[in-house]
Amino acid sequence: MQTIETLNARYGIAHHVTFKESVGLMVAELDNVHATASICLQGAHLMTWTPKGQQPVIWLSPAAKLAPGKSIRGGVPVCWPWFGPHATQSSFPGHGFARTVLWEVIGTKALKDGATWLAFRLIPTEATRAQWPHSCELVLQAAIGATLDMDLGTLNTGSTPITIGDALHTYFAVSDIAQVAIHGLDGTPYIDKVNGSAQKQQAGPVNIYQEVDRIYYNTDRDCLIDDPAWKRRIRIAKLGSRSTVVWNPWVDKADKMGDLGDDGYLNMLCVESCNAADDVVIVPPGKSHRLSVRYSVLA
Ligand code: BG6
Numbered sequence: 637m638q639t640i641e642t643l644n645a646r647y648g649i650a651h652h653v654t655f656k657e658s659v660g661l662m663v664a665e666l667d668n669v670h671a672t673a674s675i676c677l678q679g680a681h682l683m684t685w686t687p688k689g690q691q692p693v694i695w696l697s698p699a700a701k702l703a704p705g706k707s708i709r710g711g712v713p714v715c716w717p718w719f720g721p722h723a724t725q726s727s728f729p730g731h732g733f734a735r736t737v738l739w740e741v742i743g744t745k746a747l748k749d750g751a752t753w754l755a756f757r758l759i760p761t762e763a764t765r766a767q768w769p770h771s772c773e774l775v776l777q778a779a780i781g782a783t784l785d786m787d788l789g790t791l792n793t794g795s796t797p798i799t800i801g802d803a804l805h806t807y808f809a810v811s812d813i814a815q816v817a818i819h820g821l822d823g824t825p826y827i828d829k830v831n832g833s834a835q836k837q838q839a840g841p842v843n844i845y846q847e848v849d850r851i852y853y854n855t856d857r858d859c860l861i862d863d864p865a866w867k868r869r870i871r872i873a874k875l876g877s878r879s880t881v882v883w884n885p886w887v888d889k890a891d892k893m894g895d896l897g898d899d900g901y902l903n904m905l906c907v908e909s910c911n912a913a914d915d916v917v918i919v920p921p922g923k924s925h926r927l928s929v930r931y932s933v934l935a
Pocket of ligand 1: 707730731805829849850881883908
């Protein structure tokens, strides 16, 4: 069993990784020459990443409800083994259960370039088996430095193929949503979830001035969030992902959600690297699927 003491003894690294507990959650806190970050063991949920000398790149809601079994608003929720509502069981949690269960730390390392690497494995429970009765192993690796690399690996350890939807549901911090543009989706078809799931095609960059909830499909292209007020662009480069979701709840939905904070929707934006809708992945027995994303900040 993992405790703060055993985690620090086995995986703590001086000047890199310290495990702490707060409100019943265990968190790995990172501080290296490049950045600070924190990852909650529940959900292997990266909550913060701030390269030194910069504004936070990842947005964590000031009103996030941090509690065992609750999903955390902001950071990088890991959606798995389905994306969005479950296909047939409406009582199963949206975006799967991986984000609300405890993961096991399986490795930490100080890398030569000053970055820090951590790896987590999902521990199946009776409750997760009731919703996902398949044999597989899920590992999340993160390398945190001047860039943030995240890799979600699903290994099928059973004897039949498994079908998964997954996502790194990343919340980005932005100066002012009205001034931000997302590049990289021009010409890409999408499902417009705020418009009866109408099929549309993106023309030019994405600008957000109302609720946006779109699944761009059949796209493996990089995206770039252009944030002129903070004089930066965030590059999202992905592998093993065929869909990109762009989401901002805007004012009414944010009010109903209750954990976005006052006007939080003006300072956040989700650009999610996924395999969603028809882009689900079939993993044959003995094979694995990897969803890998590199986030970097360009001046
Ligand atoms: C996005 C979905 O990925 O996540 C939205 O496209 C959803 O429809 C949003 O509202 C937030 O989901 P949740 O489960 O974290 O509230």
